[in-house]
Amino acid sequence: MKYLDEFRDPVLARWLLDAIRRRVSRPRTIMEVCGGQTHSLLRHGLVEELAGSVELVHGPGCPVCVTPAEDIDLACRLAQRPQTMVASFGDMLRVPGNFGSLLEARMGGNVRLVYSPLEAVALAARQPQLEVVFFAVGFETTAPATALAALHAQERQVSNFSLLVSHVRVQPAMEQIAEAPGHSIEGFLAAGHVCTVAGFASYLPFVERYGMPVVVTGFEPVDLLWGILECVRQIESGQARVANCYGRSVRRDGNAQALDLVEQVYEICDRPWRGLGVIPRGGLRLRPEFAALDARQRFASCHVSVTSPAPAHPPTECAQECRAGEVLAGRLRPDACPAFGTRCTPEAPLGAPMVSAEGACAAYYRYRLAGTAGSSA
Amino acid sequence: MKGPSWLPACPTPTMPDERLLLAHGEGGRLMRRLIERHILPPLKNPWLEALGDAALLESLSGRLAVTTDSFVVWPLFFPGGDIGSLAVNGTVNDLAVSGARPLFLTLSLIAAEGLPLAVLDRVLASVAAAARAAGVAVVAGDTKVVPHEACDGLFITTSGIGTLTEPLLPGPAALHSGDALLVSGPVGRHGIAVLCAREQLELTPPPESDCAALVEAASSLQQSAIGLRAMRDCTRGGLAAVMHEWARASGCTLLLEESALPVTPDVRAACELLGLEPWHVACEGVLAAAVPGEACQQALQALRRCAVSSQAACIGQVVARRSAPVVVRRALGNEQPLDEPWGSPLPRIC
Structure with a gap:
């Protein structure tokens, strides 16, 4: 795959690293918003390479990490409801709620891993005797696909399909971080995939309001270094603009068709983020016209009629020890958490960021600690 | 399946609707x-x-x-x-x-x-x-x-x-610092082929399993009399599982080069898409081998003589024990621990 190799070119990466080091007058602090970027930065050793020049603060852009535990609990209860199947992306399966994960609910329940929300609609159409609930999580990137599933189900009158919507919007979370007193962030690397849908123009008001550069950045090492260099250039010259360093994917106004799908099906709402609290305008919910597809309404009685299973780990203990909220807000580096790698590992996670493929704790574990003498595994 | 519904070796053609009772x-x-x-x-x-x-x-x-x-x-x-x-x-x-x-x-x-x-x-x-x-x-x-x-x-x-076959293989406990680590062909093909078939991922063309017998390749390697230390087929858990097993048995660290790992373009694309590491994906026609460093080229020649292992490659070496048992050097030169697969990302592939 030549296309990817160009963006992993060691010579170009070295050149960019040198350019960044030369450009900074003192160590700069930049937040990469997306968990996919965090993983790539660690996988390619860029966090270490940039130490002393740029401190990368890892942002909240891991959708399954910020999905509220209560939503996971509801999904688990639905999975164990008779004649009900919960379909979800694989990444969601191992994330613990207050009373275990969907993977644990699979024993005695019905949980199905799907690669596309439309697959869940097809499952429902094939098995009319089953209630099929799709657990719709993710940022602006996945919302168009789940919106399409809602429209398909409505058009084809697949009445046994519904959505448990837990979609989140990334910009309100960035606003919350930018407004937090005492933060040291000087610029943001915006998530390339989210901007592919939303467009980079959506950040213009943000930049104006907070006076910090926002650089739309991709996921390969050269993409990331290019984005960091652009961010550093702006910081050093006292500028704050929106720059697009992921031009092969992102356009000014995004993907109009995808945005239109989201607009048709969802409306903006306040949403609790796991570890971060309620973020105003931080989520999406189904519009009233799609109320018939809303699993929360359809199974409203599920909260009371089905008793919760005995907790696998007492929730209070997790809540006390896990500092995922600080990690997600960029206030705590994963390896500075006292439980990291000892009482909290991917095999026995205390919090969602240690589980997800986009979680910052999982990235630190996977690329720094896995299998070493320091880990308890 | 194309061709006649019966096979020359089978005297009675099966009626299409006959089923096991x-x-x-x-x-x-x-x-x-x-x-x-x-x-x-x-x-x-x-x-x-x-x-x-x-x-x-x-x-x-x-x-x-x-x-x-x-x-x-x-x-x-x-x-x-x-x-x-x-x-x-x-x-x-x-x-x-x-x-x-x-x-x-x-x-x-x-x-x-x-x-x-x-x-x-x-x-x-x-x-x-x-x-x-x-x-x-x-x-x-x-x-x-x-x-x-x-x-x-x-x-x-x-x-x-x-x-x-005499002499018996010393086994992974005999791995020494300086030994070369080889694979007989591109890794991860079986796991990705089964995953794509099962989940109907519809990659075009569909990735094919490497399912094949390694008898010829293994015997060619063994007969080349190069002081072969150990061989292992990389099935569940992929190459990473074998490397971890050998690191445990030998007490050494295995240092692998990401850029040297043979991976077919379709497996690489699927792994990128699904967030998997080719190291962790199962093979059914690939073996890993450890030989003394100086015998590396000879071992590669022995493997490349056989069709099943014609794309054999040297992927790393055995070094003195570090804090991590298996270390991979990424494309940009940074070294990282390579995790042992935890459970399987792809169940029921064999």
Whole structure:
């Protein structure tokens, strides 16, 4: 795959690293918003390479990490409801709620891993005797696909399909971080995939309001270094603009068709983020016209009629020890958490960021600690 | 499948709607007919045809290697192979990488009631072809039919016997600092092929499994007399699982080069798409080997002489123990621990 190799070119990466080091007058602090970027930065050793020049603060852009535990609990209860199947992306399966994960609910329940929300609609159409609930999580990137599933189900009158919507919007979370007193962030690397849908123009008001550069950045090492260099250039010259360093994917106004799908099906709402609290305008919910597809309404009685299973780990203990909220807000580096790698590992996670493929704790574990003498595994 | 619905080795063409019944496994006339018409013809050999309670074999000289493995792959057929070829090659390869010449297999079938006999025929034809290619005979077998809810189509268990080639392999405990680490071909093809087939990921063209016998490759390596330390086929857990096992056994660290790892473009694309590391994805026709550093080129030549291992590559070396047992040097030169797979990202691939 030549296309990817160009963006992993060691010579170009070295050149960019040198350019960044030369450009900074003192160590700069930049937040990469997306968990996919965090993983790539660690996988390619860029966090270490940039130490002393740029401190990368890892942002909240891991959708399954910020999905509220209560939503996971509801999904688990639905999975164990008779004649009900919960379909979800694989990444969601191992994330613990207050009373275990969907993977644990699979024993005695019905949980199905799907690669596309439309697959869940097809499952429902094939098995009319089953209630099929799709657990719709993710940022602006996945919302168009789940919106399409809602429209398909409505058009084809697949009445046994519904959505448990837990979609989140990334910009309100960035606003919350930018407004937090005492933060040291000087610029943001915006998530390339989210901007592919939303467009980079959506950040213009943000930049104006907070006076910090926002650089739309991709996921390969050269993409990331290019984005960091652009961010550093702006910081050093006292500028704050929106720059697009992921031009092969992102356009000014995004993907109009995808945005239109989201607009048709969802409306903006306040949403609790796991570890971060309620973020105003931080989520999406189904519009009233799609109320018939809303699993929360359809199974409203599920909260009371089905008793919760005995907790696998007492929730209070997790809540006390896990500092995922600080990690997600960029206030705590994963390896500075006292439980990291000892009482909290991917095999026995205390919090969602240690589980997800986009979680910052999982990235630190996977690329720094896995299998070493320091880990308890 | 293209071509006639019958096979030259099978005297009675199967009607397309004929299916397995519980009675086919109950020892009566139906069972006899199943054996005579469907099982014996493709696998034909004097030991099996005797239909005794046990196959009576000639005495074998030297030390023996014995192994057994069960196969529950779903779907039964996937690009590049099926449960039949997998059941033969999986067991044959376990013998081959142990330094043995595989000779005899047993074949135990657990089939679900309702399985079309045409499917069984196809699988058995594949078993026969794979056994011929690997130079082994299926000398004993068993068939059970269970209610359809008790089994997903067809499960197969094979056991194998082979004679060990002298001198015996020292094994992974003998790995030394400075040894070279080799793989016989591109990794991860089987896992990705089965995953794409099962989840209908519709990559074009569909990735193919590497399912193949490693008998020739293993024996070529062993005969090249280069001080071969250890061989292992990289099945579940992929190459990473083998490397971790060897690191544990030897007390050394294995340092791998990401850029040296042979990966086909389709597997690489699928891994990028699904967030998997090719190191962790299963193979069914790839072996890992450790040889003294100075014998690396000779070992590669020995492997590349065989079709199945023509793309063999040196992927790293054994070094003194560090804090991590297995370390990978990424494309940009940074070194990281490579995790042992935890469970499997891709269940039921073999």
